[in-house]
Amino acid sequence: MTTIGFIGLGVMGAPMAANLVDAGFDVIGYNRSPGKSRVLAEKGGRTTGSVAEAVAGADVVITMLPDSPDVEAVVLGDGGVLDNARPGTLLIDASTIRPQISRAVAAAAAERGVRALDAPVSGGEAGAIEGTLSIMVGGDAGDFTAAAEVFDAVGSTIVHVGPAGAGQTVKAANQLIVAGHLELLAEALVFLDAHGVDLSSAITVLGGGLAGSNVLARKAPGMLARHFEPGFRVDLHHKDLGIVVDSARAAGVAIPLGAHVADLLTSLRAQGAGSLDHSTLLLQVEQLSGKHTGLSTAERAPR
Numbered sequence: 001m002t003t004i005g006f007i008g009l010g011v012m013g014a015p016m017a018a019n020l021v022d023a024g025f026d027v028i029g030y031n032r033s034p035g036k037s038r039v040l041a042e043k044g045g046r047t048t049g050s051v052a053e054a055v056a057g058a059d060v061v062i063t064m065l066p067d068s069p070d071v072e073a074v075v076l077g078d079g080g081v082l083d084n085a086r087p088g089t090l091l092i093d094a095s096t097i098r099p100q101i102s103r104a105v106a107a108a109a110a111e112r113g114v115r116a117l118d119a120p121v122s123g124g125e126a127g128a129i130e131g132t133l134s135i136m137v138g139g140d141a142g143d144f145t146a147a148a149e150v151f152d153a154v155g156s157t158i159v160h161v162g163p164a165g166a167g168q169t170v171k172a173a174n175q176l177i178v179a180g181h182l183e184l185l186a187e188a189l190v191f192l193d194a195h196g197v198d199l200s201s202a203i204t205v206l207g208g209g210l211a212g213s214n215v216l217a218r219k220a221p222g223m224l225a226r227h228f229e230p231g232f233r234v235d236l237h238h239k240d241l242g243i244v245v246d247s248a249r250a251a252g253v254a255i256p257l258g259a260h261v262a263d264l265l266t267s268l269r270a271q272g273a274g275s276l277d278h279s280t281l282l283l284q285v286e287q288l289s290g291k292h293t294g295l296s297t298a299e300r301a302p303r
């Protein structure tokens with residue numbers, strides 16, 4: 001049986017690890033705050049108190065961590081994944097991080113005989129629970145093929161997009177599209193509401209036309225119900241648009257709308273909404289439109 005060390009059991013990692021257990025893998029999970037390991041334990045997975053123990057006997061190691069510095073610390077740091085992995089281990093980083101960090105991880109892994117793939121995902125918490133994530137994979141084509149059974153357990157659209165770092169570049173484009181789309185959805189809802197249109201009916205018919213999308217289908221119901229607990233934190237989308245803006249600048253590409261939404265997310269964070277779902281963009285549009293609702297109605301995140 002393939003043993004998978006799974007590090008980072010948060011909103012996305014916990015259901016992904018649970019789906020790997022369901023698919024018959026021997027999963028041993030580690031999370032920095034131990035309470036997050038409960039979901040995996042209830043599913044019949046093993047849990048442990050250190051990176052070393054999660055990695056030592058693993059054939060495959062998956063990391064699902066918030067940001068680039070977290071991956072650098074856990075994978076490259078003293079006592080981290082590379083210090084404990086056996087040669088030949090397959091390291092799959094599913095976190096969304098900077099492409100250049102994925103390339104550095106792949107190079108450091110290769111020096112230790114560890115095969116590394118960057119495999120960021122899209123589909124949100126619902127896609128992680130359903131096992132229907134879209135997975136964009138960078139790295140060696142042979143390693144991608146070797147990971148097929150693992151990817152199949154957590155995703156349904158799984159594509160090798162190029163060498164190390166390429167998965168992260170595609171994920172950055174994904175986050176650009178989602179952010180712009182979510183902001184326009186928020187603006188449309190405030191616009192419709194101001195005209196007295198029934199929002200639920202409007203969403204139904206918009207969903208059947210060219211404006212229909214996964215963003216609309218997955219995010220509009222929560223916005224209408226005014227549920228802003230994450231899901232996908234504003235902090236994480238702000239991180240992702242930092243990657244997008246920097247990468248676009250490095251390539252000499254203008255992304256005027258993307259840069260604007262990046263600013264709107266920066267503002268949301270500055271107003272204390274960093275730990276709320278990114279659909280909180282709705283409250284910002286309400287605030288900008290002088291509505292009496294707006295951000296003051298959301299539970300503020302601790303700073």
Ligand code: NAD
Binds near residue numbers: 010064067236
């Ligand atoms: P999260 O904050 O819920 O989970 C991250 C987990 O990693 C937390 O449980 C945290 O305790 C743990 N962690 C942090 N540092 C650690 C360390 N040093 N050792 C062990 N555990 C550590 O975040 P998430 O929403 O699950 O997102 C994870 C990654 O996936 C991010 O890069 C995010 O951008 C990306 N992503 C998230 C979503 C989403 O909808 N939430 C969708 C696609 C991609």
